[in-house]
Amino acid sequence: MxxxxxxxxxxxxADEGAASLxxxxxxxxxxxxxxxxxxxFDGRDALLSALILDAYESLAGEAEAAAEAxxxxxKRPETDAARWLxxxxxxxxxxxxxxxxxxxxxxxxxxxxxxxEQTVEPYARIAAALVRPVVEAEAAGRLQAGAGAGRAVSxxxxxxxxxxxxxxxxxxxxxxxxxxxxxxxxxxxxxxxEVFGHWRNTVLNPGTxxxxxxxxxxxxxxLT
Amino acid sequence: MxxxxxxxxxxxxADEGAASLxxxxxxxxxxxxxxxxxxxFDGRDALLSALILDAYESLAGEAEAAAEAxxxxxKRPETDAARWLxxxxxxxxxxxxxxxxxxxxxxxxxxxxxxxEQTVEPYARIAAALVRPVVEAEAAGRLQAGAGAGRAVSxxxxxxxxxxxxxxxxxxxxxxxxxxxxxxxxxxxxxxxEVFGHWRNTVLNPGTxxxxxxxxxxxxxxLT
DNA sequence: TGTACATCAGTGAACGCGCGTTCACTGATGTAC
DNA sequence: TGTACATCAGTGAACGCGCGTTCACTGATGTAC
Numbered sequence: 001m002x003x004x005x006x007x008x009x010x011x012x013x014a015d016e017g018a019a020s021l022x023x024x025x026x027x028x029x030x031x032x033x034x035x036x037x038x039x040x041f042d043g044r045d046a047l048l049s050a051l052i053l054d055a056y057e058s059l060a061g062e063a064e065a066a067a068e069a070x071x072x073x074x075k076r077p078e079t080d081a082a083r084w085l086x087x088x089x090x091x092x093x094x095x096x097x098x099x100x101x102x103x104x105x106x107x108x109x110x111x112x113x114x115x116x117e118q119t120v121e122p123y124a125r126i127a128a129a130l131v132r133p134v135v136e137a138e139a140a141g142r143l144q145a146g147a148g149a150g151r152a153v154s155x156x157x158x159x160x161x162x163x164x165x166x167x168x169x170x171x172x173x174x175x176x177x178x179x180x181x182x183x184x185x186x187x188x189x190x191x192x193x194e195v196f197g198h199w200r201n202t203v204l205n206p207g208t209x210x211x212x213x214x215x216x217x218x219x220x221x222x223l224t
Numbered sequence: 225m226x227x228x229x230x231x232x233x234x235x236x237x238a239d240e241g242a243a244s245l246x247x248x249x250x251x252x253x254x255x256x257x258x259x260x261x262x263x264x265f266d267g268r269d270a271l272l273s274a275l276i277l278d279a280y281e282s283l284a285g286e287a288e289a290a291a292e293a294x295x296x297x298x299k300r301p302e303t304d305a306a307r308w309l310x311x312x313x314x315x316x317x318x319x320x321x322x323x324x325x326x327x328x329x330x331x332x333x334x335x336x337x338x339x340x341e342q343t344v345e346p347y348a349r350i351a352a353a354l355v356r357p358v359v360e361a362e363a364a365g366r367l368q369a370g371a372g373a374g375r376a377v378s379x380x381x382x383x384x385x386x387x388x389x390x391x392x393x394x395x396x397x398x399x400x401x402x403x404x405x406x407x408x409x410x411x412x413x414x415x416x417x418e419v420f421g422h423w424r425n426t427v428l429n430p431g432t433x434x435x436x437x438x439x440x441x442x443x444x445x446x447l448t
Numbered sequence: 449t450g451t452a453c454a455t456c457a458g459t460g461a462a463c464g465c466g467c468g469t470t471c472a473c474t475g476a477t478g479t480a481c
Numbered sequence: 482t483g484t485a486c487a488t489c490a491g492t493g494a495a496c497g498c499g500c501g502t503t504c505a506c507t508g509a510t511g512t513a514c
Contacts, residue, residue: 001457017332019243022500035502036458044501100332107332108241108324109420120425157436160429181427182437186406189413196333201344203405205384212381213406225490246467259469260491268468 055101060122063129066090080137081218088214144222151175183217279325284346287353290314304361305442311354312438368446375399407441
């Protein structure tokens with residue numbers, strides 16, 4: 001039943017966005033009394049929290065599946081750079097099929113409402129999936145020297161990026177860590193600009209641009 | 225009077241975000257009857273449209289001022305790369321002081337609500353201001369060969385990016401145009417991630433990272 | 449097999465709220481003669 | 482200088498709406514003896 005409520009609520013968010021999600025409309029769709037939902041959720045905010053978490057988990061699952069599939073495929077001869085593309089593509093594909101959920105994660109925060117603490121874990125999983133080919137290429141000694149790794153990094157910058165390095169990149173050159181964070185920035189930016197409609201009349205084929213951009217990021221990080 | 229209404233409404237958006245903007249609360253702040261606002265605006269949506277446009281104009285103004293100041297300063301000996309930093313910094317500074325307005329422009333679109341057509345013009349002005357140092361460096365023949373310009377660009381990508389090239393970069397190498405669009409993507413992504421709270425516990429000093437990232441973009445485009 | 453009772457998912461009426469929008473109006477200010 | 486009239490910014494009451502949340506309740510199902 002909880003699952004059924006979530007399914008309907010998820011559909012509402014997908015159709016109209018989170019702002020107009022209401023307990024009453026969900027109840028209506030389920031042909032229940034609004035008060036019945038209180039048996040399953042503490043109120044509207046609790047339902048919204050569950051949906052946000054849901055979106056994070058869904059995206060994380062997608063990212064991990066793509067990373068895993070690419071890792072399997074890489075047993076056949078394939079370059080690291082080609083393998084790298086899998087997760088960004090999966091993120092973009094998910095965002096295009098779930099634009100409102102993407103907005104829930106990366107868009108304007110709902111005012112006066114704090115995202116639940118549990119989003120930290122799936123968020124880290126998304127980042128880890130993205131970065132997995134880089135980590136594995138580095139471990140195998142296949143990361144091109146002189147690219148990200150060779151770059152000078154100030155002490156300030158190194159300190160700023162320390163949590164990322166400790167969380168995702170044990171024993172990785174700082175230069176590469178910085179590049180990876182920048183890659184994350186670019187990917188999220190590219191997807192958000194597309195999903196939120198900012199390429200309209202500007203970039204005619206966002207898919208082509210996205211592909212080129214992510215390829216570029218690969219070589220920036222020293223993947224070949 | 226129209227200006228006064230806008231000022232109050234702007235403050236409401238700044239304080240609580242666009243979602244909770246209401247005619248009644250604006251009227252309350254002005255100590256007027258709600259109906260009085262109808263003399264100045266056609267309704268809530270019209271007011272919101274005005275505010276969105278307002279935000280675009282404000283950001284565009286800021287970007288142009290920064291571009292102009294940097295152009296003046298560049299008469300003294302200064303590198304193109306250093307000059308390039310001015311506009312990204314201004315965009316970030318504006319976003320940090322006007323987070324909700326940034327969200328109005330680059331965040332989740334308000335559902336069921338189309339941004340007014342007049343946003344196209346200020347949007348273009350922002351992009352033009354950002355890109356001005358690149359255009360001028362190219363015109364002066366100071367753009368480093370082999371960087372952006374030398375890059376191979378597929379026909380598809382060239383076509384995808386044609387409106388940008390025609391609008392902002394007359395007679396510019398396509399490679400540079402693509403790099404500039406990617407720079408835009410990265411800058412917007414970096415600011416949005418910071419403003420929307422996604423660096424929390426991840427990147428400890430977003431300013432340092434932003435600075436490093438934008439510097440990197442300069443060399444990517446062949447600015448020296 | 450039959451009775452008494454507990455559980456608990458879901459009901460339905462009611463609450464108070466703030467909202468956008470309408471409409472007939474008031475009353476001060478300015479203009480014409 | 483004085484009167485009649487037009488203008489128009491702003492009023493205030495009212496409308497209907499959908500919302501989140503509460504509360505006492507019903508009635509089917511399962512359990513214990």
